[in-house]
Amino acid sequence: MSFFKVNNRCNGCLACVQNCPANALAYEDQGKKRILKHNMALCARCGNCWRICPQEAVEFQYLLKGAWDDVAIMELVSCAVCGEPLYTMDFSETLAHKLKKGVEPLCPKHRKELPLNTWKRLSGVAVQKNEVEL
Numbered sequence: 001m002s003f004f005k006v007n008n009r010c011n012g013c014l015a016c017v018q019n020c021p022a023n024a025l026a027y028e029d030q031g032k033k034r035i036l037k038h039n040m041a042l043c044a045r046c047g048n049c050w051r052i053c054p055q056e057a058v059e060f061q062y063l064l065k066g067a068w069d070d071v072a073i074m075e076l077v078s079c080a081v082c083g084e085p086l087y088t089m090d091f092s093e094t095l096a097h098k099l100k101k102g103v104e105p106l107c108p109k110h111r112k113e114l115p116l117n118t119w120k121r122l123s124g125v126a127v128q129k130n131e132v133e134l
């Protein structure tokens, strides 16, 4: 997907191609068609094509604004206690493979709290035991 857009006022004069300082514009004649080409990786976003175009055909605002493209979508693993999203399922599998054991899905807060809760639970049992014995 390109953010360099040319509207239908373009008449293929090639002024932009000839005046692009980064060689980011080119054209190709295929049979009876002329194709105007733009290479985003080369483009310096200088705006020269927009300034120079006699047809006001370069829609430079899209080039300045840009947008985020989704390049990958993955399943998430959530904290087993509060459901906060943690990391991707694939990352969890990579980690488990490297550590040669499963990773318990816990957020930093609940990872810290868990030993404390375990201790509280155990001490609660001890208090109840004492009460019974008294």
Ligand code: SF4
Pocket: 006, 009, 010, 011, 012, 013, 014, 015, 016, 017, 036, 052, 053, 054, 055, 056, 057, 058
């Ligand atoms: S300068 Fe404008 S009209 Fe000419 S080819 Fe480029 S975009 Fe099209």
Ligand code: SF4
Pocket: 019, 020, 021, 022, 023, 024, 025, 038, 042, 043, 044, 045, 046, 047, 048, 049, 050
């Ligand atoms: S913005 Fe500048 S570098 Fe990019 S295509 Fe236009 S003239 Fe070339």
